Amino acid sequence: MTVRALLVRGLLVGLVAGFATFLVAHQVGEPHVETAIALEEAGTHAPADDHTHDEATAGHSHDDGGAVVSRHDQRTWGLLTGSLAVGLALGGLVALVSAAAVGRLGRMTPGQSTATVALIGFVSYALVPFLKYPANPPAVGDGSTIGARTGDYFAFVLVSVVAAVLGTLLARRLWPQVGTYAAVLAGVGAYVVVVAVAGQVLPTVNEVGDFPADVLWYFRRASLITIATLWAAIGIGLTGLVGALHRRDTATTERRTLAASL
Amino acid sequence: MSQVSATPATTVEIPSIPLAEIAPWALFVGLLAVLALFFVSAEQGAFSLLSGTAVHEWVHDGRHLLGFPCH
Numbered sequence: 575m576t577v578r579a580l581l582v583r584g585l586l587v588g589l590v591a592g593f594a595t596f597l598v599a600h601q602v603g604e605p606h607v608e609t610a611i612a613l614e615e616a617g618t619h620a621p622a623d624d625h626t627h628d629e630a631t632a633g634h635s636h637d638d639g640g641a642v643v644s645r646h647d648q649r650t651w652g653l654l655t656g657s658l659a660v661g662l663a664l665g666g667l668v669a670l671v672s673a674a675a676v677g678r679l680g681r682m683t684p685g686q687s688t689a690t691v692a693l694i695g696f697v698s699y700a701l702v703p704f705l706k707y708p709a710n711p712p713a714v715g716d717g718s719t720i721g722a723r724t725g726d727y728f729a730f731v732l733v734s735v736v737a738a739v740l741g742t743l744l745a746r747r748l749w750p751q752v753g754t755y756a757a758v759l760a761g762v763g764a765y766v767v768v769v770a771v772a773g774q775v776l777p778t779v780n781e782v783g784d785f786p787a788d789v790l791w792y793f794r795r796a797s798l799i800t801i802a803t804l805w806a807a808i809g810i811g812l813t814g815l816v817g818a819l820h821r822r823d824t825a826t827t828e829r830r831t832l833a834a835s836l
Numbered sequence: 837m838s839q840v841s842a843t844p845a846t847t848v849e850i851p852s853i854p855l856a857e858i859a860p861w862a863l864f865v866g867l868l869a870v871l872a873l874f875f876v877s878a879e880q881g882a883f884s885l886l887s888g889t890a891v892h893e894w895v896h897d898g899r900h901l902l903g904f905p906c907h
């Protein structure tokens with residue numbers, strides 16, 4: 575098993591996962607994006623911080639009229655571009671972390687360690703950050719705070735991912751002495767403590783204003799389904815391909831051993 | 837948990853890949869991945885390497901639905 579073999583598979587899976595993500599985002603998410611934009615344009619929704627709204631929307635138009643990119647392109651080719659780019663990026667990253675994890679996580683087979691990496695990746699990079707800073711539809715959010723919100727979001731993502739890596743290393747180190755159950759419990763516990771503290775320390779964002787609660791929930795649920803699709807496709811696809819690669823390697827080794835013994 | 841030693845067939849060591857072999861790939865792919873994520877998530881939003889709003893507008897729906905702060 576080589577880094578290159580894993581990376582090629584990761585990028586391939588990432589591309590397919592990106593396309594699946596696009597389909598799900600387009601079918602499940604776009605209706606709610608359209609509803610939110612319609613609300614924004616109808617002006618029925620007063621933003622939490624009214625005085626900054628004009629300045630906030632000044633370089634940012636969802637409107638077909640003066641927009642650089644039409645709504646049609648945004649929800650098709652634009653969405654596809656974003657999905658494929660993120661799919662490829664995460665596919666490559668998961669493949670490389672999986673390459674490092676092969677043979678290093680207890681007695682796990684390469685397929686099992688790859689599935690574990692993808693699961694930890696989903697929880698630490700996507701799910702837990704979503705709980706602190708959930709996705710927002712167009713029309714929610716004050717444009718003047720975008721810098722601070724983006725910084726807080728990525729700071730939390732970074733803390734969560736680093737804590738997950740350290741938690742995994744802790745579990746790995748404890749495993750020979752205390753066994754699987756206690757080691758995993760210690761690793762997960764350490765992770766939860768770190769993200770809980772970070773979640774308390776980092777500021778809460780609430781710029782929802784009087785945006786309708788139902789549309790907000792539908793959008794966030796659709797966003798979470800989209801993100802889960804991406805990670806599930808990467809995790810399931812790469813686990814399958816790495817498992818097959820391992821079986822091929824094992825078969826080759828066995829044939830060689832057999833040939834040598836003859 | 838299992839103090840009983842397993843049969844040799846099931847304890848075949850899974851060869852790990854030396855970290856030194858992974859490092860150059862990690863650096864290269866890591867940079868490209870961060871760049872890709874940056875353009876989808878933050879360019880012409882929180883940061884503006886390029887002027888205008890074309891990048892932001894193009895990846896706009898992905899930015900919202902993939903959970904990044906947009907505007």
Ligand SMILES: [Zn+2]
Pocket residue numbers: 711712713896900906907
């Ligand atoms: Zn937006």
